[in-house]
Amino acid sequence: MSTTELAAGSDKARVTRRGIRLSAAGWLGGAIILVYVLVALTGSLWAPYEAAKILTGAPFEGASLAHPFGTDNLGRDVFSRVVLGTRPVLTMTFAATLLAVVAGGLIGVVLGYLRNWVDEVGMRIVDIVISIPTLVLALLIISAVGNSLWLVVVTVAFLFTPRVARVARAATLNVVTNDYISAALARGESTLSICLREILPNITGIMLVEFAIRSAFAIIFIGSLGFLGFGAPPPTPEWGLMINEARANASNSLWPVLAPAAAMAVLVIGINLFADSLSRLIDRQGQNAATEAK
Amino acid sequence: MTTSARPLVELKNLSVDYHGDRGWSRAVDDVSLEIANGEALGLAGESGSGKTTVAYALMGERRGASRIGGGQVLFKGREIFGLSPSELTALRGRSIGFVPQNPMASLTPSMKVGGQVAEMLRFHQVAVPQGMSSRVVELLDAVGIPNPAAAAQRYPHELSGGQQQRVAIAMALACRPDLVILDEPTTGLDVTTQKLILELLAQLKRETGVSMLYVSHDLASLSQICERVAVMQKGRLLEVADSRTLFEKPQHDYTRRLIASIPRIDAPPADRLEPLPVNARTPLLEVDGLSVSYARSGFFGFRAPPPGSDTVKSVSFNVGRGETFALIGESGSGKSSIARAVAGLTAPRAGTIRFNGEPLPALARHRSLALRQKIQIIFQNPDSSLNPRKTVRSILARPLRMFGKLDSAEREARVIELLKAVRLDPAYADRRPHQLSGGERQRVAIARALAADPELIICDEILSALDVSVQASIIRLLETLQRERGLTYLFISHDLAVVRWFAREIGVLRQGAFCELGDTETTLSAPSSPYTIQLLDAVPRIGAAPVPPASSP
Numbered sequence: 001m002s003t004t005e006l007a008a009g010s011d012k013a014r015v016t017r018r019g020i021r022l023s024a025a026g027w028l029g030g031a032i033i034l035v036y037v038l039v040a041l042t043g044s045l046w047a048p049y050e051a052a053k054i055l056t057g058a059p060f061e062g063a064s065l066a067h068p069f070g071t072d073n074l075g076r077d078v079f080s081r082v083v084l085g086t087r088p089v090l091t092m093t094f095a096a097t098l099l100a101v102v103a104g105g106l107i108g109v110v111l112g113y114l115r116n117w118v119d120e121v122g123m124r125i126v127d128i129v130i131s132i133p134t135l136v137l138a139l140l141i142i143s144a145v146g147n148s149l150w151l152v153v154v155t156v157a158f159l160f161t162p163r164v165a166r167v168a169r170a171a172t173l174n175v176v177t178n179d180y181i182s183a184a185l186a187r188g189e190s191t192l193s194i195c196l197r198e199i200l201p202n203i204t205g206i207m208l209v210e211f212a213i214r215s216a217f218a219i220i221f222i223g224s225l226g227f228l229g230f231g232a233p234p235p236t237p238e239w240g241l242m243i244n245e246a247r248a249n250a251s252n253s254l255w256p257v258l259a260p261a262a263a264m265a266v267l268v269i270g271i272n273l274f275a276d277s278l279s280r281l282i283d284r285q286g287q288n289a290a291t292e293a294k
Numbered sequence: 295m296t297t298s299a300r301p302l303v304e305l306k307n308l309s310v311d312y313h314g315d316r317g318w319s320r321a322v323d324d325v326s327l328e329i330a331n332g333e334a335l336g337l338a339g340e341s342g343s344g345k346t347t348v349a350y351a352l353m354g355e356r357r358g359a360s361r362i363g364g365g366q367v368l369f370k371g372r373e374i375f376g377l378s379p380s381e382l383t384a385l386r387g388r389s390i391g392f393v394p395q396n397p398m399a400s401l402t403p404s405m406k407v408g409g410q411v412a413e414m415l416r417f418h419q420v421a422v423p424q425g426m427s428s429r430v431v432e433l434l435d436a437v438g439i440p441n442p443a444a445a446a447q448r449y450p451h452e453l454s455g456g457q458q459q460r461v462a463i464a465m466a467l468a469c470r471p472d473l474v475i476l477d478e479p480t481t482g483l484d485v486t487t488q489k490l491i492l493e494l495l496a497q498l499k500r501e502t503g504v505s506m507l508y509v510s511h512d513l514a515s516l517s518q519i520c521e522r523v524a525v526m527q528k529g530r531l532l533e534v535a536d537s538r539t540l541f542e543k544p545q546h547d548y549t550r551r552l553i554a555s556i557p558r559i560d561a562p563p564a565d566r567l568e569p570l571p572v573n574a575r576t577p578l579l580e581v582d583g584l585s586v587s588y589a590r591s592g593f594f595g596f597r598a599p600p601p602g603s604d605t606v607k608s609v610s611f612n613v614g615r616g617e618t619f620a621l622i623g624e625s626g627s628g629k630s631s632i633a634r635a636v637a638g639l640t641a642p643r644a645g646t647i648r649f650n651g652e653p654l655p656a657l658a659r660h661r662s663l664a665l666r667q668k669i670q671i672i673f674q675n676p677d678s679s680l681n682p683r684k685t686v687r688s689i690l691a692r693p694l695r696m697f698g699k700l701d702s703a704e705r706e707a708r709v710i711e712l713l714k715a716v717r718l719d720p721a722y723a724d725r726r727p728h729q730l731s732g733g734e735r736q737r738v739a740i741a742r743a744l745a746a747d748p749e750l751i752i753c754d755e756i757l758s759a760l761d762v763s764v765q766a767s768i769i770r771l772l773e774t775l776q777r778e779r780g781l782t783y784l785f786i787s788h789d790l791a792v793v794r795w796f797a798r799e800i801g802v803l804r805q806g807a808f809c810e811l812g813d814t815e816t817t818l819s820a821p822s823s824p825y826t827i828q829l830l831d832a833v834p835r836i837g838a839a840p841v842p843p844a845s846s847p
Contacts, residue, residue, distance in 0.1 A: 177678075178678045178679070178681075179673035179674070179675065179678040179679035180678065180679050180680055180681040182634075182637075182639055182671075182673065182679075183671070183673065183679055183742070185638075185639055185658055185659070186637045186638060186639055186658050186666070186669075186670070186671050187658070187666060187692070187693060187696060187746075188658050188659055188661065188663070188666045188696075189696075197692075198681055201681070201683035201684070202681065202682065202683055204683075
């Protein structure tokens with residue numbers, strides 16, 4: 001689902017159309033993401049234990065064949081919890097990032113196209129939201145409204161939206177100076193039609209990269225909220241929450257801390273590799289188009 | 295000047311390959327050339343002919359993913375590609391000067407121009423007995439920059455395009471190189487400025503005896519400055535000849551066609567269509583007292599813009615139905631502002647525009663569907679006017695959908711018909727703009743304008759981004775379409791030679807106002823305004839003697 005399919009789908013189209021390929025690091029990143037998505041989809045079928053099942057073995061067991069990552073303070077299987085945690089983490093990340101990119105993209109494109117007083121006012125509001133430290137604002141919202149998975153998603157989306165809007169607006173400013181926008185204006189196209197038909201197709205590449213980069217941020221951010229106890233409620237096998245729960249007993253066993261942390265780190269690195277390679281691919285395409293234009 | 299036995303530069307069977315999407319392809323194929331001491335060699339060809347690649351190879355520069363497929367480049371008998379990077383660095387700038395096409399891109403924007411010239415001297419550790427700053431002033435003076443001491447203290451953006459190019463030439467000549475490579479040095483400049491730069495180059499060549507490689511697609515300006523001209527096509531060298539011989543007796547077919555397609559102010563094109571009969575004129579477009587201003591109109595637009603800030607100053611003219619009216623002017627003359635006002639992209643500050651006798655609302659979005667359909671605009675650069683993400687089909691289908699009531703099968707048929715009308719293969723419908731050449735792209739832009747079935751087409755400098763042979767074919771196409779469909783053109787151009795045989799009427803704009811307006815034939819044969827005379831004078835003429843010594847200041 002999600003990130004990979006979106007990116008890989010359009011990527012495939014590029015490969016067949018232009019014969020351009022991602023770099024090796026990009027493929028590695030893509031493969032990592034793909035593995036996580038597969039685990040998220042099928043994990044519940046083959047995870048050895050249920051996420052909340054206690055005393056699957058003795059507490060603080062080390063790694064063994066029965067418990068590859070050992071057990072935590074309640075004797076829960078750390079491996080199963082990490083595997084089963086993939087799904088909520090990916091779902092929340094994907095939902096939050098998608099919301100932010102769609103909302104921020106739309107705001108950015110429209111403001112960048114209008115470039116009038118609406119843009120001035122809109123961008124100042126964006127500046128104000130950006131200037132508030134994200135974690136503080138997130139904690140404020142969650143503690144004021146309540147604690148649920150979907151609230152976390154909406155909060156993260158709300159925090160990322162203005163940042164995405166800035167990127168989308170900057171990309172739009174490069175596009176609106178083109179004469180095909182003037183041609184559309186002379187034809188009498190509506191503002192919405194110009195934004196969606198003429199501008200959006202030209203910034204999808206940038207928005208795709210933005211999506212990939214933002215989702216790496218979102219994973220860390222959601223993890224941080226979980227760690228601080230403002231994310232998913234306790235029995236949920238959410239990685240940030242798992243690290244927090246195991247932290248106090250780190251002297252007994254490091255596995256419950258290290259396993260979810262490593263899972264998160266590898267995923268974030270994978271996404272970053274992929275995003276980096278994707279943005280280079282898009283840059284190079286732009287260059288190719290430019291040289292061919294000559 | 296002394297001509298030593300050995301030529302300064304020898305290219306022996308040079309081949310250069312580029313790595314593209316479809317693997318390696320040959321950009322320069324087996325080219326052999328020589329440049330003698332003190333000689334100016336012109337390198338002509340259309341875009342993609344490999345002429346720039348040859349010029350870069352002379353400096354030992356391999357652009358992007360390219361490799362030398364074979365052959366050698368000898369500079370003073372030394373193999374360029376055998377030199378170490380530090381030897382190359384010492385050679386470039388010191389022995390080989392370079393003047394790029396776009397001076398704005400080649401000068402550092404944050405550094406005063408005097409400092410940039412001085413940097414050349416300092417970097418190559420050239421002895422400057424008279425002191426750095428006075429040498430810089432000397433150099434700027436030599437390239438004809440007025441008040442050089444003050445100009446040295448300016449930033450590039452404070453100079454005009456012509457002066458920027460003069461600074462770039464001063465930098466190229468600063469270390470007294472043996473060879474200067476000029477890559478389309480006048481392409482971005484106005485004709486009158488171009489003439490001055492050509493005069494300057496001829497004078498510098500006489501005074502310093504420097505050798506030149508002048509790369510350009512403009513055969514006419516090449517012929518004025520170069521002793522010999524080499525013509526390239528698709529990476530191959532077709533012929534090298536004495537410039538006079540080349541124009542009088544071109545050996546190769548391609549050269550002949552290239553020469554024939556150059557717009558001539560003194561003779562109509564060979565394949566010119568019968569001029570349209572003169573009808574009783576009924577004006578289709580009447581522009582009356584049009585003023586356009588881009589000045590910020592005070593805080594939140596409450597105050598009127600300051601007087602005298604108009605880009606277009608109360609301009610009036612009529613365009614007869616089925617005729618072509620040409621607006622001529624240099625950059626900044628306001629010609630495009632008039633085009634944008636008629637197209638409804640810029641609101642005029644004052645004045646009225648009537649179409650078919652009806653006053654036009656200022657902005658396109660306030661105009662009725664029928665009006666927007668009848669007035670279409672084609673832009674200068676098809677790279678920018680066609681959305682790169684759309685196929686040709688969807689580019690053409692959009693106006694059909696807006697202005698016509700066709701079902702999808704009829705639309706498809708119409709797209710094919712339009713492509714045929716602009717002489718393009720219907721299979722192009724599935725392509726995207728970047729898969730087409732510049733000329734083909736401009737044809738798609740014309741097809742998009744035709745799709746609306748208009749009465750008036752505004753052509754805003756639609757030829758200036760195209761090669762000469764392509765220009766000729768586009769003009770031909772426009773003339774044919776005019777006869778087939780009774781179109782009216784408002785044709786904006788800076789090129790008098792193009793307009794001479796194409797437009798019935800002409801308006802010469804200078805600083806936002808007409809200095810000449812009337813029938814093309816009479817206006818250009820007996821111009822009354824000194825500016826028009828100056829413009830006519832600046833049009834490069836083939837076979838004209840090399841530019842006379844610059845006696846003017």
